[in-house]
Amino acid sequence: MSLFDTLFRNKRERSSDIARERLLTVLVHDRVKLSPDVLEKLKAELSEVISKYVPAVEPNEIEVTLLRGESSDHIKADIPLRRSAE
C-alpha cells in the first residue's frame, strides 16, 4: 500500500508539472498585478457570490488562473462543486 502510494505520488509530483503549475499561478500575479492576498480575497468573494445561487461551492478548491488569448488575457476561475446525494 505505501509502495503504491509512493509510486503514485511520485508520478503525480513530477517537478515539470509542479513548475508549470507554479508558473501558471505566479503569472496571474505578474500579469494582472493581483498580489496573493488580494487574490485570496477575490476567491473568497467569488465563493460567496456563487454560493448564493449554487450552495454546493467548495471554497478552498477554487483555482484562479490567467489565460492569454489572441487579443486579450482572460482570468479563468475554476469553481468545483460538492456532489450532493440527490
Add this chain to the structure above:
Amino acid sequence: MSRVITITSGKGGVGKTTTTANLGTALAMQGARVAVVDADIGLRNLDVVMGLENRIVYDLVDVIEGRCRLRQALIKDKHFPDLLLLPAAQTRDKDAVTSEDMIELTNQLRKEVDYVLVDSPAGIEAGFRNAIAGADEVLIVTTPEVSAVRDADRIVGLVEAFEKGHPRLILNRLKLRMVNRGEMMSVEDVLQILAIDLIGVVPDDELIVSATNRGEVAVLDRASNAGRAFIEIARRIKGEQVPFMALEENTGVLERFFGMFGRRPRGSER
C-alpha cells in the same frame, strides 16, 4: 523588403547572442545578405561568439555619434562575405543610444541587407527598448526553466504593448531525457504558459560551448544538433514550412505537438 528582427528574452544567459550569431550565419548560408547588430552596449558579446573580436575598429556608438560611416563599422564575417557584424561599444553604457537612433540605424541597414538581426540585451529597460525600437518582428528566446519562462512572459506583454506584433518563441537548451523523466518542462508546457507561436526548439548541445570557445558557430558543424535546429529556424524565418524535427523517437509529448504551428486556442484546457 528587408526585415529587421530583434532577438530578446528578458532573462540573461538563455542564448540570445548564440541564437543571433547562428541564425545570421544560417540565413547567409542560405543566400541572404545579413547584418547582425550587437545592441548590448557596454557588454559586447556577439563579436566574440562569432570569432570576430580582433577585427573591430568602429562600433555602433561610433556610427550613431557620427565618428564613422556605417560601412566602416560593419565587419565581414570570416566565412560569409554577405554576413556583416555591427559590434556594440564596450566602454559606454546604454544611455549612449536612444530609440530614435536605433530606428535610424536599422533603416540605414535595411538598404544594405535582406535581414537585420538585432541582439538585445537582457532586461526590460532602455537597452531592451532600444533593441526593439526598429524591429519589424521579435523573437523571444527562453529555456524551459521557471525564471526564464517567467521573464519571457513579461517580455511577451511588453512586445505587444510596444506594438511590435506577435512575438515568436525559440525554446533553447531543451534536454529531451529530462523532459521524458518529467524533470524539465516540455515544449507543450512552455507553449501553454506563454501562448505564443513557436518558431523553433533547440536542443541542449555541448558542441555550442566548444564552438564558442573557438569563435565558430554551431550551424557550420554538421555534427551539431543545435546547429541543425538553428538552420531550420532560419528556414522558417524565410517563410518555409519546416516540420519540427524529431529530436528522438518515441516522444509522445512532442508527437502531439508536431504540426501545431499556431497559437493555442483561447480558453484551452491544460
